[in-house]
Amino acid sequence: MSQSTISALDKQLLLDALNRCVAACEHCATSCLAEEHVQHMVGCIRLDRDCADICALTARLVARGSEHARHIMKECIEVCQLCQNECGKHNDDHCQQCAAACKACADACRAYLG
Template sequence: MPDYPTSATQNQTILDALNRCVAACEYCATACLGEEHVQHMAACIRLDRDCADICALVARLVARGSEHARHLIKECMEVCTKCATECAKHNHPHCQQCAAACRACAEACREFAG
């Protein structure tokens, strides 16, 4: 049995935050590719992609009640925090929205992990 919250409400809260973060990161990475000085957005794009991937993986693990979710949630918090920090450096609306989604996801992961 997993040693983290398993109620439908608790799981839905973390799943919603993870999925919002995936969507924000994917959108941000795509929008960054269209920026005039795309080379200045390389770190943002890389982190967006990493963050989207780990959030998607953690969402699948949480949804199935995997015993491996807990330690990956900690990594997810770290990647979300780094992505939020990088995106916040840029004044593009997509970057600011992504930073907010990443911060919210990191906080939801913290609460879920206890």
């Protein structure tokens, strides 16, 4: 699917999912840092930060119609899946919300890629 055949609505839905994932990951990382046993959350925090960064980059590339968006989106899907899996291991609400946002983001990227 080329950039020209993607509707503005589809593009906006993808951007919304990417930006929700950025916010959820940032919130999760910050909340994990406040946990009593923060050393047990290091993997979660690292993935949250990586996921927020790749989603933000992907959103910028998609928004500007960059020819590199599709390539980066594949990496975004991979990192979102890793973050979803890690956050899904923890019972904290912020981790569960992050896992859900990561899943939704990866699904939106897959749908966009066709």
